[in-house]
Amino acid sequence: MNIHWNTTIVNPQELINISRGDKNRMLKYLYQFQALIPVRIEALKESLKAEDRKMVRQILHQMTPQLQFFGIEDVVPSIKKLELEYATMPFEDLNSLVDNILSKLNLAIKDVDSILKDNF
Numbered sequence: 001m002n003i004h005w006n007t008t009i010v011n012p013q014e015l016i017n018i019s020r021g022d023k024n025r026m027l028k029y030l031y032q033f034q035a036l037i038p039v040r041i042e043a044l045k046e047s048l049k050a051e052d053r054k055m056v057r058q059i060l061h062q063m064t065p066q067l068q069f070f071g072i073e074d075v076v077p078s079i080k081k082l083e084l085e086y087a088t089m090p091f092e093d094l095n096s097l098v099d100n101i102l103s104k105l106n107l108a109i110k111d112v113d114s115i116l117k118d119n120f
Contacts, residue, residue, distance in 0.1 A: 003023070004115075004119060006118065009074065009111055010070050010071060011071025015030075018069060027116075030112055033070060034113065037063070038109060040059055040063055041102060041106075044060070044098065051091060053087060056094065057082060060083070060098075061083060063079075063105075064076065067105075070108065074104055075100075075105070078100060078101055079101065082094065082097055082098070
């Protein structure tokens with residue numbers, strides 16, 4: 001079975017490399033992404049609403065390895081910037097940065113859902 005990678009933002013090559021092409025491992029990682037990321041997105045939204053800069057930073061920091069794992073490199077520079085400047089950045093800028101990250105995470109969720117629906 002060949003996997004059809006019809007993705008917008010997820011780079012499947014990272015997943016293929018880390019799972020060494022093992023489809024069962026890929027499936028495990030895809031389901032893990034599907035379980036963890038939406039929960040963290042909700043926590044991130046709640047932290048933004050509460051204007052809890054430190055928690056926003058912490059949640060994004062926790063997400064970074066999985067985002068890199070799935071080749072979602074677009075968000076990493078924004079997360080790194082936020083990790084360094086979260087305490088001093090105007091809240092409006094922090095909010096804008098996180099909104100941009102959230103939109104990309106939502107695309108990634110759609111990609112993962114699509115991969116699972118089309119292939120497994």
